[in-house]
Amino acid sequence: MKPASIAIQGIRKSFRGKRVVDVDRLEIRPGRTMALLGPSGSGKSTLLSIVGLLEKPDVGQVLLDGVAVTPHDIEARMSMAAAFQRPYLFKGTVSDNVAYGLRLRRVPSGRVAVLVSEGLERVGLPGWETRSALTLSGGEAQRVALARAMVLEPRVLLLDEPLASLDPLMKWRLARDFASIFRESPITIFYVTHDQDEALTVADDVAVMRDGSIVAQGCADDIFGLPADDWTAEFLGMEPPLQGIVRETEGGVAAIDCGGVTVYAVSRAQQGTEVLVGVRPEDVTIYAGTQELPPSSARNRLAGTVAEIEHAGSTFRVTLAAGTLRIAARVSRASVAELALVPGVAVTAAFKATAVRVRAIETGDTPGEYTCMSAPGTDITPPVDLQG
């Protein structure tokens, strides 16, 4: 079945007088996986319920392939399926659960058995049909919930924090499996999560939600590379975007003056354009200030001092100050110890021109929307002449 496009327009939803969703526009293109990122309580799950036709908005429209649909459109609802944070399974066997939606669609019982078997195989649980659904572990139950939704071959799949209740090991194992299953399936997927690593693993596109509104939407690479505003930057664990002006361009590489410091980026931006610039912390390598840098393709080499060091899970987030410019790097514990990184220490930050995301200021676009000015294919290593 052909994947569907989903769009919402002017959606508002309030509970007891409190506005929980206020989204002017959001679009998921056919066959793409869009992750909806945002902190707890930002209205993500309510928006998913509205998109999935499980809840009616106070005002606004949900468009399926450009046609307005409501929770009463049974055909539209039948073209969607969902799995939620807690894998709510019905009492009975694994097979009863996976077959539930198929039986609602009056699929002949012989065909149901085949599809259930295939569905379970797809999520790594072959032959589990007769097991009781109530005796499964969290990860197993989530796989069954995913199979129950996927077996319907929906045109739109809605997933609400499907990995949030799992332990880290199971979470990453399933995230990888999900990503591979999604790649093989021609389904439009709306994936709600508060975890950016998970979003990066599974999604093509990302929308960021704050207090009921979408503050940024675009391809994952751009959203994560260049946050829309200071709040989004903080939420994504980055420094706010740098402001600069393109001084010159040569061979697809723009030299951008950011407060007296030149940053090189692979970009289509024209000379004289005022731009915002962002670099992901994991794309930045930190070297001790006095040592000679090893040969590398990293064109950007900024000398400065360590301004801040913070714990970030299993790594450290090191913020470097170079003039007025601040840039964050993700550094392993071993490197922090080896380089003796403490605030005030002189260091050099190195990153490739391909790792720099660029967006023009005042393009006339709706705030939060991205006009990607980075060169196409910048998430892969560019040809030699464009390298760093």
Next chain:
Amino acid sequence: MDIFIGAFRDGLTMLVSGATDVWSIVLVSIQVSGVAVLLALVLGIPIGFALGTKRFVGRRMMLIIANTGMGLPPVVVGLVVAMLLSRRGPFGKLELLYSQPAMVFAQLIIALPVVAAVSAAAVSAVPRELRLQARSLGASRLQEALMTLKEARMGLLAAVAAGFGSIISEVGAVTMVGGNLAGKTRVMTTAIVQYTRMGDYGPALALASLLMGMVLVVNILLTQVQQSAERYEK
């Protein structure tokens, strides 16, 4: 103990000889309470479903009424139904007083709050998210409701048992609205009262044994259904 031995012997003789009035009394009991409990289930389960799953104005009041109704004294129900159906009452023209429909009506009023309140508790224990999950897989409102009732089946079986138990042993209301007319509205409980008053302990004990047996059989059946449902869930 002679009184028990004598009554037991008389009662057994009566049952074995197939005395028609005893079996007709049993039949009327099954008819009246059977129809009343069926009606209570047909009306009470949807009411319980709405109380347990929906949010609407007056829900809290209905829950209070249902919970209070679980302790409704049968004689009060008998009194009110008798007044309603009496010649001077609003439904006197129907001439239903001292008839089986009047007894069914009285027992329905007793059983309905029990079935509704126990059903409401059972369906409200089914997570809202499970209903949302069913809807997200394409279930219509009716299919979603059926799934909820299926998930709550253990609790619903308890509602059946509680509803049946509240009326099969009830004597006050059926006496007041049925009149204990032989062959017409005489049921096991009213007959036991009458035979006991007359000092005729044999048939009273025979009917009491049958009543106990009936309650036991119904509960054994319900327990078996519950156990097979439990096995299915594990």
